[in-house]
Amino acid sequence: MSISTRSPIVASRNDVGTARRRRLLRTALGGALAASIVFVAGCDRGAKAFRNTDVTGSDIAKNGFELIDHSGAPRTLQDYRGKVVVVFFGFTHCPDVCPTTLVEMAETMKLLGEKADRVQVLFVTVDPERDAPELLAKYVPAFDPRFVGLWGDPDRIARTAKDFKVFYQKTQVSSSGSYSIDHTAGSYVFDPQGRLRLFLRHGAGAEPLAEDITRLLNGE
Numbered sequence: 001m002s003i004s005t006r007s008p009i010v011a012s013r014n015d016v017g018t019a020r021r022r023r024l025l026r027t028a029l030g031g032a033l034a035a036s037i038v039f040v041a042g043c044d045r046g047a048k049a050f051r052n053t054d055v056t057g058s059d060i061a062k063n064g065f066e067l068i069d070h071s072g073a074p075r076t077l078q079d080y081r082g083k084v085v086v087v088f089f090g091f092t093h094c095p096d097v098c099p100t101t102l103v104e105m106a107e108t109m110k111l112l113g114e115k116a117d118r119v120q121v122l123f124v125t126v127d128p129e130r131d132a133p134e135l136l137a138k139y140v141p142a143f144d145p146r147f148v149g150l151w152g153d154p155d156r157i158a159r160t161a162k163d164f165k166v167f168y169q170k171t172q173v174s175s176s177g178s179y180s181i182d183h184t185a186g187s188y189v190f191d192p193q194g195r196l197r198l199f200l201r202h203g204a205g206a207e208p209l210a211e212d213i214t215r216l217l218n219g220e
Contacts, residue, residue: 050215084213085122088105092125
């Protein structure tokens with residue numbers, strides 16, 4: 001069908017809906033990932049179910065990570081042993097999913113109170129060409145001073161994202177070189193022993209996450 005014969009309503013939606021479609025794509029990717037891994041953990045362990053998706057026993061992220069934090073120090077998952085670790089992949093130029101996720105994480109920390117000192121939120125950039133450690137150092141802790149940004153060269157980030165089953169790709173690349181990035185919108189949670197336990201869908205809420213983190217801190 002030619003452009004001239006399309007419904008004006010459809011044309012309008014196509015004109016204004018690009019950003020919304022990108023958000024829906026990221027949400028769909030996170031939902032598809034959760035659906036594909038929820039069965040790995042097993043359906044019934046005789047215990048109360050977590051509020052978020054239980055992925056205990058999955059081989060996702062089995063190699064952890066080897067990245068650089070926003071202060072320039074090398075970091076691995078082992079460095080945060082003894083804490084519940086929340087890992088999210090994003091980028092500082094993200095207009096919606098990334099800042100809202102970090103805001104939700106900050107709200108979760110407030111709900112946890114003193115227990116929040118035993119939680120580490122990590123923001124892994126999928127845009128290492130623009131998100132230098134110096135920029136991450138300004139962006140990530142602005143949501144909570146305890147949050148840490150992680151960086152690696154493009155090859156290292158690609159390997160890490162693949163191990164975490166995180167999708168990302170550049171979109172809307174302009175002639176000037178500017179671009180956006182579509183990426184998986186969910187987060188992962190590791191228990192204090194460094195075991196992957198939960199997958200968090202984007203927008204699941206601070207209260208369910210605080211409840212699940214409390215259970216992990218209590219040894220469940």
